[in-house]
Structure formats: C-alpha cells, structure tokens
Amino acid sequence: MVSITDVIKCQVAMQSQEIHRLKAAALETKSVEKYLYISADGKTMRSKRPTPEKMDAGWKLEKVTCQQILRHISPKHPDWNRYRSAKRRASLLLTARLLLKFGAGAVPELSIVRKQLSTSSLQNHARRGQARSLCFAAYRYLRKLSNRLERAPEKFSYVNEWLQNQTEVSAGLSAKETHND
Secondary structure (H helix, E strand, O other), X not given: OOOHHHHHHHHHHXXXXXXXXXXXXXXXXXXXXXXXXXXXXXXXXXXOOOOHHHHHOOOEEEEEEEEEEEEOOXXXXXXXXXXXXXXXXXXXXXXXXXXXXXXXXXXXXXXXXXXXXXXXXXXXXXXXXXXXXXXXXXXXXXXXXXHHHHHOHHHHHHHHHHHHHHHHHHHHHHHHHHHHO
8 A cells, every 4th residue: 555655755866856857857968178187186176376385295287077057947948838737847846755754644633734834834845935835736636635545546556666776775785885885
C-alpha cells in the first residue's frame, strides 16, 4: 500500500527532473580557452596576477579550458511558461510535504494549517504575499490526493515502481561504499 507521503515524494522527484530537463534543454555553452593563474595545489584560479609572495609560493600561469554560457532559460525562451508552471507545481508539492509533516504523515486538520500559517512556518516555498493561497491550494491538493488513494490505490502503481527504483539505487550506493572501505 502506498502512503500519501510516498506519493508526494515521488511527485516532487518527478517535478524536479522536469525542471532540470527544461533548464538543460535551454542551456547552450561553448568551450573557451583562457590563461589563468593557478595555485600550487591546483584548487584556486584567478585571472589577475597574484602578489609576488603568492607567485613565489607556486602560483603559475596556465592555459585552461572552461565553458562559456551562451544561452539559458529566460522569459524570451519558448519553454519559459512550462518552466514557470513546473516551478509553481514544485512549490505546491513542497508545501504539501510540509503540511504532511505537521499532520504526522496524514492530511492535517484545517485548524492546524491555519495555526502554522499564522506562525509563518509554511512560507518557505511561497513568493512574497502568496503563502496563504499556496498553502490552501496544497491543502486542497492533499485532500484530493487522499481521497483518490482511498478510492483507487491501483492508479498509483507508478509510485511503487519509483520506490523500488529508489531502494535499488540506495542499495547499490551502500554496496559501493562498503566495497570502497
């Protein structure tokens, strides 16, 4: 049986993948070669010449290849509206997840939602002045999702698949860590 918390976690993950996909599709870069001053340990780079003390400590001028951003997602991009709606949906889902935390894994009572809203603990994912509407939209969404889970849990089979995939990935990571130790 899938819980409402699992459904929200799955939807947050899917929404973040969608946002990442939209941003990555709009990104256009090119390789550029520059001369930069690099520290002796190779961790720090700068374009201006370091002080003579630092030059004596091992800083040297080297040719480095880096990426220059030519285009990224912006209001002029054709997918901008899809990107904005995906971000709004992610904010709604993250607020719903906060509500689930206040309700101990279930849809909280409306009085609890109002109390948490008055203490400003539900404004993390809302734009300025929009916390109230986002919070109640997330609450309505949770109630709707809870009803759907009760009536037709078979429609949420994709969540079971996602959970199995997550456990396989985490098991693979933990096996890799124990192998490295």
